[in-house]
Amino acid sequence: MAARGKPAGGGDKAAEAEEERRVLEPGAAPFGNFPSYSHFYPPEQRLRLLPPELLRQLFPPDGPETRPILGLDVGCNSGDLSVALYKHFLSLHDGETCSDASRELRFLCCDIDPVLVERAEKECPFPDALTFITLDFMNQQTRKVLLSSFLSQFGCLVFDIGFCMSITMWIHLNHGDQGLWEFLAHLSSLCRYLLVEPQPWKCYRAAARRLRKLGLHDFDHFRSLAIRGNMANQIVQILTQDHGMELVCCFGNTSWNRSLLLFRAKHTMETHPIPESLIEEEKERNRFKILQAMI
Ligand SMILES: C[S@@+](CC[C@H](N)C(=O)[O-])C[C@H]1O[C@@H](n2cnc3c(N)ncnc32)[C@H](O)[C@@H]1O
Secondary structure (H helix, E strand, C coil): CCCCCCCCCCCHHHHHHHHHHHHHCHHHCCCCCCCCHHHHCCHHHHHCCCCCCHHHHHCCCCCCCCCCEEEEEECCCCCHHHHHHHHHHCCCCCCCCCCCHHHHEEEEEEECCHHHHHHHHHHCCCCCCEEEEECCCCCHHHHHHHHHHHHHCCCCCCEEEEEEECCHHHHHHHHHHHHHHHHHHHHHHHEEEEEEECCCHHHHHHHHHHHHHCCCCCCCCHHHCCCCCCHHHHHHHHHHHHCCEEEEEEEEECCCCCEEEEEEEHHHCCCCCCCHHHHHHHHHCCCCECHHHHC
16 A cells, blocks of 8 residues: 555654654644544444444345455544454454454555554554555545555445544634535545544634644634534534435434434445344434434
């Protein structure tokens, strides 16, 4: 795979120094590229809301043609959540590996921050199944080249599922309303299903406050954003009204009050109907909420 992550200053020492600098200076993480993000927002909090059998239900094996389910994790940080999702959906326990795993499920995980990507690569226990690349997802040219190069290995044009976890706010703050709209447009054209965990508006205020406290410039777009308020609702509207997706379900809220929303591209409805069992299970567990009831 081209464009693997490179240490910012060359080597472990430089990466460590860079990480330390960013822990001490949170304002120096302008993309949400916090080095210890998963310590504050542990993957388990999200996983407990997601049925482990989700992917098997969305993509039941059909016919002799076997290719892995392909996932795209955008804004993977240092890969902790990517690895946790991978294990969760294959029901792997700690320390357990599965020789067939990479034939069942493959993830392409990208992040704008090369230091985090390097760490993710180094620490990943499933290097055959998870590919980490440095990519600014808003860079159309690089995105196209890197994503198609991955997909073409499997003869595919799109990913089966995209994970978009706690990144929408950073795209929005750094690229404005138009940037958020385009980000969601690209994702919906690239993925048959999309799992989104939007940050609520109060996180935007907190991020802007942090910068002010550090005496740094405000985010370019913060004050002029017209898309604001109930961000989960706003994102549902953009994806469903503008980008041809429909909301399948909300798996509930994390303890830090972010909802997990599953969308599906409408044009794939015929070939991949929502499994009844998934709907029933979610109802039973009282975790299934239709948007109107939720927002
Ligand atoms: C708050 S962290 C979320 C990490 C992980 N998804 C999770 O939920 O645990 C947001 C991540 O998005 C990445 N990010 C922000 N803007 C990006 C962009 N334009 N392209 C790729 N990654 C980006 C940041 O570097 C950061 O690691």
